[in-house]
Amino acid sequence: MPSAQIIAIGTELLLGVTQDTNTAFIARTLNQHGVDIFKTAIIGDNQARIAREIQNALQSADIIITTGGLGPTVDDPTRQAVATAFGVEIEYHPELWEQIIARFRGYNRQPSENNKRQAYLPQGALAIENPVGTAPAFAYEKDGKIVISLPGVPSEMKTLLLDYVLPLLQSRYDLAGITLSRTLHTAGMGESNVDELVADLEAFSNPTVGLAAHPGQVDVRITAKAASAELAQRLIQPVEAKVRRLLGIKIYGSDGETLDDVVAALLSQHSLAFDLFIDQGLEEVAGEIINLPIFTSLKFISGHGVPAPTLETLYNDKKEHNYVSITCPDASQPKVVDVLVHMDGVNYPSQRSFGGHPALIPLGLKNYLLGTLRETIIQTKGDICKK
Numbered sequence: 001m002p003s004a005q006i007i008a009i010g011t012e013l014l015l016g017v018t019q020d021t022n023t024a025f026i027a028r029t030l031n032q033h034g035v036d037i038f039k040t041a042i043i044g045d046n047q048a049r050i051a052r053e054i055q056n057a058l059q060s061a062d063i064i065i066t067t068g069g070l071g072p073t074v075d076d077p078t079r080q081a082v083a084t085a086f087g088v089e090i091e092y093h094p095e096l097w098e099q100i101i102a103r104f105r106g107y108n109r110q111p112s113e114n115n116k117r118q119a120y121l122p123q124g125a126l127a128i129e130n131p132v133g134t135a136p137a138f139a140y141e142k143d144g145k146i147v148i149s150l151p152g153v154p155s156e157m158k159t160l161l162l163d164y165v166l167p168l169l170q171s172r173y174d175l176a177g178i179t180l181s182r183t184l185h186t187a188g189m190g191e192s193n194v195d196e197l198v199a200d201l202e203a204f205s206n207p208t209v210g211l212a213a214h215p216g217q218v219d220v221r222i223t224a225k226a227a228s229a230e231l232a233q234r235l236i237q238p239v240e241a242k243v244r245r246l247l248g249i250k251i252y253g254s255d256g257e258t259l260d261d262v263v264a265a266l267l268s269q270h271s272l273a274f275d276l277f278i279d280q281g282l283e284e285v286a287g288e289i290i291n292l293p294i295f296t297s298l299k300f301i302s303g304h305g306v307p308a309p310t311l312e313t314l315y316n317d318k319k320e321h322n323y324v325s326i327t328c329p330d331a332s333q334p335k336v337v338d339v340l341v342h343m344d345g346v347n348y349p350s351q352r353s354f355g356g357h358p359a360l361i362p363l364g365l366k367n368y369l370l371g372t373l374r375e376t377i378i379q380t381k382g383d384i385c386k387k
Contacts, residue, residue, distance in 0.1 A: 003060070004035050007065070010044070026067070066148070091123045180225075194250075198243060216364040266378070275296055285361050324340070
């Protein structure tokens, strides 16, 4: 299985102005086609640094894919950086210039003289026509290694990767294997607690098991390498089954499922209506909760009491949690539930019990609340206020 490094190029990525989504897409695509990702990197628009990164990558990886830096301006240095990495000059390709002119003509525009820079490639490079943009891509091969430079515009990158790059790689390498991942999402349990339960599985070599912590959630990722998707699934299934036995109700979904959608589906399934009460002063940290569409009403209150005139007459009517109280206020309306988010003396702006930076507390609190609601609904089979 050949290995690859992905290099995302652009100072805007380092500044946080633009989010790098290209790397994730390329990594998933290559893994699904039998290419092992060795490393990823983000480099600013600096020709010398890009060239050094490419040279270093060639020492460890068979395939290097860069994105970005193929525009017509002075601060688009990828073409020259690749040439520098291989010790060659760049050369003009008149056929590329004709393609660029034709592309602009299709947009009812005229290219500027600057766009002519995009018709220059490292000497010996293979030009890859860009049918959905003005920046040609290219590939440079030497000593069994290949560097492929793609545009940074996601739609252009995806088209070229799927339609041109994958067939090119399949013609150069034996891409018989596949890397497949299954991600199980948990809520209501910290990373260290999850780790303690699945520690033995994390020692496996194929499939591998790894954890990723998020505010109020922990993901368990199971990754298998095999000759086909079917064989990879066979490796994943028994490990997934064991993880599910170990973590039980804490697992709320897998892969693309979200906690928001899972809880919303449960409310709909059991015809439940949740009214939300929030302690005054928690407006900021409860910001993520306030925007949830699952609540039928919202009220800010003082103190820690929710109006519940028939509270004492109900069975299983109140679940106390660190930050959440679930109460049934009216026995005559068993499907109407009050949810109180309260402080209990905790100094939210400085506490970090949800993991990560304090700025992530609103997201962590939201996921904690949703996890609590989900478990309560499942454990009571939707009859939260049952007598």
